[in-house]
Amino acid sequence: MTVDAILTATTRILIEGGYDKLNTNYVAQVAGVSVGTLYQYFPNKESLVLAVFEEHAEEMLGLLRRASSDLRDVPLETAVRAYIQTMIEAHCVDPELHRTLIRQALHLGVHIHQHIQSEAIAIVRSYLELHKDTILPNNLDIAAFLLVTMVESATHNMVVEYPDMLKHGDVAEELACVVLRYLLPHSF
Amino acid sequence: MTVDAILTATTRILIEGGYDKLNTNYVAQVAGVSVGTLYQYFPNKESLVLAVFEEHAEEMLGLLRRASSDLRDVPLETAVRAYIQTMIEAHCVDPELHRTLIRQALHLGVHIHQHIQSEAIAIVRSYLELHKDTILPNNLDIAAFLLVTMVESATHNMVVEYPDMLKHGDVAEELACVVLRYLLPHSF
Amino acid sequence: MTVDAILTATTRILIEGGYDKLNTNYVAQVAGVSVGTLYQYFPNKESLVLAVFEEHAEEMLGLLRRASSDLRDVPLETAVRAYIQTMIEAHCVDPELHRTLIRQALHLGVHIHQHIQSEAIAIVRSYLELHKDTILPNNLDIAAFLLVTMVESATHNMVVEYPDMLKHGDVAEELACVVLRYLLPHSF
Amino acid sequence: MTVDAILTATTRILIEGGYDKLNTNYVAQVAGVSVGTLYQYFPNKESLVLAVFEEHAEEMLGLLRRASSDLRDVPLETAVRAYIQTMIEAHCVDPELHRTLIRQALHLGVHIHQHIQSEAIAIVRSYLELHKDTILPNNLDIAAFLLVTMVESATHNMVVEYPDMLKHGDVAEELACVVLRYLLPHSF
DNA sequence: GATGAATGAGAATTCATTCAT
């Protein structure tokens, strides 16, 4: 319960003021506990952000994993659109937090960010494997890398930098076009 | 000359130790001047990073602008490949610095990053405009946004996170495929 | 049993890390009990060190007392050599602990250290009293003070700072010379 | 000047409240400067104490060195008495400080304490060398070690623990007896 | 223009101690 309060406080501060405004005394205060208590559960400031990050990453990966198992036997077109939708939703869960966390992930060492990306790539790759006969790309490693990178960046950018674009769903559809035209031999 | 020394020092420290290790006294020391002098040219720490960022951004945009004017009358396929190559080169100029600066751009407020991206989008959009009859996408705003975002993220990720992939040029070619299949009616 | 575990833990930490590394939570942890338990037996941190000190002091004084009663009727020469040997042994029981404790004794207030020294002086003085006819010094208070101080410091320094000197017993013999030439009219 | 103020403040606090009461903010306050200034000259708290220690050590060694050169050609008896007197004076310069510093020397690592002692031993040894024909001890290393250790501890103890004894000069004279009877073949 | 000593608010972290269970 205490841990939860601390994590919630960290998240809130991170969203409102960014890493710069995050200081352990303030976190403790917002969490309604004393600094000492905070340090009983987290060895240092960094670990606080890491914990929030991991939570958030797990949530996002959860969405992706669920989608991937749901979409195993669905035609590619549907799957791609659903995947993109999932990514948009994942980013919408808490765009501000996401923005800050990505920033901090870079800041604290990229391994975790890479870890998420690696898992995402693996998931996408195994999906492509299943459909390798119907898709154009031969090198699935490269294909998975590009797809994950591009869909992630596009959705991220959309949600974080150009939220207006989200309003009319065209961007999502256009992104689906990019992906499908890349994967399938017939144009869309 | 003094300004240059300061900027060079800032860059070096930024690359080596990141924003955390950047402190004005240290910058001054590395630059071989006194803090006071530093503050005679830069009002605060942030402006230091901003200046470096702008320099770097200008360099990258320069490459892009030059490419765009060179490619005005070249067939799309060549143009796309050249554009991608340009972006890779732009990132390779100083990957570490780029990584750090992107991080800091986010950190200091996104406007500058957005500014670069906006100009890039404008350049790409005007290029698409010229070829609007031969390409598939109708909404050039969206198309330009997606292309810039995706090519940027893919090249960035490639250079910064998976430098091994660069070795064999397949990824660049595959990325060209993504773009070309999106833009042109006939498959590649 | 609990008290013992706590005292043992205190001793170990004191030896390994000094007073600086001694903190009640850590002591409790090493002792395998909770802090609360520790505070049920010891009112504060200081009392912990005091208890260890007293134990150690008692051990050293025990050696001295035993020696003194054993040596009551032995000729001075033998007695002096045995006394020096005893002091060396007393220091060797646990040199690291001794070093730390002396440090801490000073730290916490000198009374205990003085207490030990006082008793040592008393013991030596009463021995000198028995032989006052055969020894040179008239003022037994001063003589006892000097003997205890010097033998203690020499053996301490030897054991703690110059352990190599201990290897060949010459120093002990030379120290015996100092004492005997001081006490007895004929040279050695 | 600033450095001096800081060192003076450190000394005063050390004397009054011991190492426990020494904290950098307080030192700065007493010195009449800000903490930042303090840290511009001393990298950390420890170095503060070290600097005071070194100053004090240098002062004591200075007395000893001067005495040693003054006493080069004086008969042993005079020299020994003067040496003892010098040591007493050295301790009397600032007994409280000396007490605290010895404590802290041990605390911070013994090398400096050893360094002082080494030099003292060297000085005494070279004096004994000059008189090696008239003195009893053969092993001058051991003799110097014992003399320095014993005279230091006796004077220290006298000044610090039993200041009353100082009042009537008998202890000094008695200590001289110890030394002289050890060094010279004829009794005193 | 250049200098660099001085500032001091601010932040991370520690640890002796308490007390409800």
Place this chain on the structure above:
DNA sequence: AATGAATGAATTCTCATTCAT
């Protein structure tokens, strides 16, 4: 008797910034 979560005052150290020379 034992527990151990919670406390929060205290302490060390940092660094952006100023300003008299």
